[in-house]
Ligand SMILES: NC(=O)c1ccc[n+]([C@@H]2O[C@H](COP(=O)([O-])OP(=O)(O)OC[C@H]3O[C@@H](n4cnc5c(N)ncnc54)[C@H](O)[C@@H]3O)[C@@H](O)[C@H]2O)c1
């Protein structure tokens with residue numbers, strides 16, 4: 001490639017500060033260093049975690065940044081020591097790395113990786129060891145990925161090489177939300193055939209959790225959301241019952257207990273709200289109920305009465321659906337291509353990167369499940 005080894009000037013949506021619209025800027029992207037890959041991002045979608053950082057997070061040190069962590073693209077060039085990738089490979093950036101060497105990577109019980117940006121920069125959600133600059137300033141790399149940019153540079157341990165025939169405008173969703181929700185059901189909760197499940201929050205993450213419950217053989221799946229417009233989509237992914245907590249004058253856990261003879265076997269919180277986390281736990285049956293935290297929030301403590309756990313319930317959580325990222329994403333791409341999992345049905349909008357603020361607003365108002373943004377002209 002003519003650009004290899006040179007600084008690339010390209011377009012990116014920069015978040016200069018919290019709570020204000022992103023600005024399309026020309027940025028410079030340095031060549032990849034040791035073990036790094038420069039990626040031409042072809043498409044990206046918007047996940048609620050981008051909105052969380054922009055509007056909800058309390059730690060404001062993670063700016064200026066380029067948001068975006070649900071993208072797909074093609075390798076433009078590779079740095080010294082890169083063995084797993086070559087120019088032209090189709091890839092998905094991973095916000096959770098898999099170095100294969102650390103204590104966590106070597107343990108089959110977890111998908112965490114000590115080499116991930118989150119080990120050091122969990123509070124600010126942005127990696128300062130960035131190859132991006134704009135107007136003479138370093139631009140932090142949100143979740144180590146920054147896919148709202150035509151080019152980005154990522155360490156090879158945080159990139160998955162995928163099938164050459166994979167449609168990037170759909171498999172980009174596997175970079176976060178769908179893998180997260182689906183894996184939370186099949187891996188973290190370990191949903192069993194014939195079980196009764198409740199999923200709280202019908203965004204892409206919750207809908208993917210519904211799909212996971214269905215594929216794992218659940219017999220009844222409650223979709224819980226305060227926006228009833230989401231229920232039509234929930235049905236597409238396999239939900240059998242629909243509950244709006246606002247339509248009842250008692251806690252939704254009591255409603256679920258009455259409908260299920262004491263509570264559900266598995267509940268998954270896919271909202272990112274500590275009150276809903278509590279409610280999801282309380283909705284599980286005593287003795288064996290399992291409740292999984294999937295929604296992302298780090299601004300408040302959560303609470304619950306100890307009897308909830310003393311009575312035999314399990315409360316757990318996962319990042320990226322518990323999947324070892326680099327190993328699993330290529331397999332999930334194949335699962336999509338073989339019809340085992342759905343992706344097309346999550347996409348409600350398609351736009352260009354220039355319209356990223358419109359996409360963010362659609363997500364904020366709940367009108368959109370996933371909006372895929374074209375980046376390359
Ligand atoms: N654990 C992880 O690795 C991980 C990865 C990706 C996303 N997330 C988190 O998952 C969550 C969902 O992401 P998304 O992109 O699907 O978001 P989204 O905004 O599209 O969906 C959230 C849904 O929750 C519903 N909701 C809001 N308040 C509710 C309430 N009180 N009760 C029931 N439903 C309620 C909304 O109407 C909406 O349908 C976010 O918190 C996101 O940050 C976590």
Ligand SMILES: [Zn+2]
Nearest residue numbers: 047049176177
């Ligand atoms: Zn995400």
Ligand SMILES: [Zn+2]
Nearest residue numbers: 099102105113
């Ligand atoms: Zn590791």
